[in-house]
Amino acid sequence: MNPAELLNYGNKHLGEKKLNDAKILLEHCLKLKPSKFYFSKKNIKTCEKNSYQKLLNKRKKGLPTAYITEETEFMGLKFFVNKNVLIPRQETEILVEAVLNLLTAYHLPLTTILDIGTGCGNIAISLAKYIPDAKIVATDISKEALHVAKKNAKLNGVLDEITFFQSDIFESLTTYHLPLTTYDIIISNPPYIKSSEIKKLQKEIQHEPKIALDGGKDGLNFYKKIVPMSRKLLKKNGFLMFEIGYHHSKKIRKMLEADKFRNIKIINDYSRQERVIYGQNNN
């Protein structure tokens, strides 16, 4: 059996629309780039087939591919992930791109950024990578998540650019002496799924940390806390930027308006769902 035949087997085993998963798992197993699968004359050893089979079985049971390989990609960068962190979603790249576009539009050179609920660090790390002089503080309530985020910052060579901090939203930010006390940008992809909806979601999502998903009864718990507090931590004209769930924009816009944020904008994702909202601090 050669790699192409083994891939074919994996694809059949996982079922429809899982070719990509079968490929990623085979790449992980053989340490061979998918582009080489079709031309490789390599003879698959029994032990390789067995270890691929083990990965396929895990995937078949609903474990997300990224947790099996402990790796994913975000903004063209590699991230280590495990069950303690949410797997970065492609839609979240729209939030990061919105920051990069704003910086160009407003010619903001030096930027101080606070990333709330950093998870594996994908937002903070890609911002540190793409904004050369950015100074970033990234928080998470979970120690385990911060451990993963620090590992990723090191992996991507930006450990010195980011201060990681354990905090329930802002709780401890004001108590401790941080290198930064006010920010140009506060950014967050907070948990925003309604508590009652989580159980109904696909089996893959059930493997992700509930605290990274659960936004309370109406899904808005974190926005309700972050919006009013942000006014005090943002510089004048600073931006508060969120990822949002598809049915939340009206309510979050109202919260921002109530706290006197202006120039409020909403950005759709590639499936035309409202995905990002941001506004500018009036203070």
Ligand code: GLN
């Ligand atoms: N900031 C991370 C992400 O965007 C984690 C978000 C979360 O845990 N809710 O993927």
